[in-house]
Amino acid sequence: MKILVCITHVPDTTSRIQFTDNNTKFDKTGVQFVIGPYDDYALARAVELRDQTGGKLTVLNVGEAETDPTLRKALAIGADEAIRINAYPKDSYFVAQQIARVAQEGAYDLILMGRESSDYNGGMVHGMVGEMMGLPSISPVMRLDIEGNTAKLSREIEGGKEELEVSLPLVAGCQEPIAEWKIPNMRGIMSARSKPLTVKEADAYDVHASIVSYALPPAKGAVKLFDKDQMEELVKLLKNEANVL
């Protein structure tokens, strides 16, 4: 079986987020980049499926040279080879287009990624890739087993869970508890040294979306405590100040 896992290169979830250039650029100073947490689940499950079924596991990232260490980490976790599409990931459509092209060329049975990246949280790429390739795309997938040519999966839906059987190939956006995150061990890190990391140039593309400006969410306010006989006051504030009623 051939598996493609698409990973993002995102700021660690504990990073301090700041902007520069009049709030039009994300400030990378001192920021540690990691494999997107949801992509990391997809990768972990892919390593298990590859070990069970044999075959080959490829990781892919659309990004510039700075993402190589993130791909190297994916190789240390267990991927067999890596591909980097050498381009800044301008928007979801662009990324999906690049992935779809590589996925088409490689004829993969399974194309996995996170349900969304943890930087822009668009959650669109898996759907777009499925559409572009004419394949089923399913998200958020919380369980994935392979039997012959069929994938058995369960995914979260509004108010419940859906169990599905889908024939391969397919695209899936994953989340836990599909697998537990894997920590690379020293053997993995050593063997990642000699695994292939291929850089491919991106397809030409018209920009559909561009960033106008960034803003931080409002700072969390202080906690207000109410006595049990102040219910009316509480309701009033929830309505007028917090705007949640």
Added chain:
Amino acid sequence: MTSIGKKQKSLKSDTFEGVDFYQLDELFTEEQKLIRESIRSFVKKEISPYIESWAQESYFPSSIVKIMGDQGIFGPQIPKNYGGGGLDYTAYGLMMQELERGDSGMRSTASVQGSLVMYPIYAFGSEEQKSSLLPRLASGEILGCFGLTEPNHGSNPSGMTTNFKDMGDHYLLNGAKMWISNAPQADLAVVWAKNEEGRIHGLLVERGMEGFSTPETHNKWSLRASCTGELVFDEVKVPKKNLLPGKSGLGAPLMCLDSARFGISWGAVGAAMDCYETAKNYALERIQFGKSIASFQLTQKKLSEMLTEITKSQLLNWRLGKLMEEGKATTAQISMAKRNNVAMALQVAREARQILGGMGITGEYSIMRHMMNLESVVTYEGTHDIHLLILGQEITGISAFS
């Protein structure tokens, strides 16, 4: 429902991020940084959630040996064909830093297995000893210990009395070792003993050999999650093939200590970082006199001094790693780093504990555990004062040991 939140919850008690005031990260390779991050994640997953109860209950979790083996923590600097990691010294140092950030006892287990058991077998062992034992030690299938110290010979190991006689087809070993890390659980002991001419040799003593016992040392206030014990040899018949043929004399065990002390220099910095980060976070949140205690000059002085000392120690370690890799590091240089960094970590732990006030003495925070652990670290692998004498001898050419 966001799933990342759920995962973070289980890590909530350990949010360690590391200390890098002088941008030392620019001096490490991507691979070294990946190794550090991996061990940091390993500690958060396998050690931090449990270490407080292990230490409180004075419990050595023997199952951690296999888990550490799978992670590749044992003998990272031993070549790959013997099951080691084949990594450079800086990577080894970073691993020890992260492990000791979790707990000095856990780091001790790894130091002993890697530097004090695998290293002498690798450096002085026969091909048969190497190929049969190193892969099993690397994977954590078997646990080893290192017996040098004796009840009456600590700082002065050359005076040891443990001895063996050549009986023709085997050696007969007699004597006792004390303060031996891992001893009560070890499957294998690297034992340093004198032959009939008084020359020190290394012998491999296996659990189960008649006359060999490993009583545990109880009631320690330090390294409580690591087990410590004695090695007692009462007419133990040791097969001749169990002698390490490659090197004899006191220089052999001292070479092992160089490698372990290097790891301790890094490990101590890890413990100091954990104390500093805990104290910093606490100081920012704890309100007294209407403001955070971090706003008081005396607290800021403590934090500033801690960060300065940690940074100096990091630089010492980084340079020492390079010297080790180039094969140029001297015993005296390693002594300087071990002595300085452990003393630094103890000082940081004491200051950090004060910042936490009463909270600092509880097991809710790691500081007091680190502080108590470091009391062993400042004593073993050459005491604080013995390292001064090693440096003094280097400076003056005069030995002040005896």
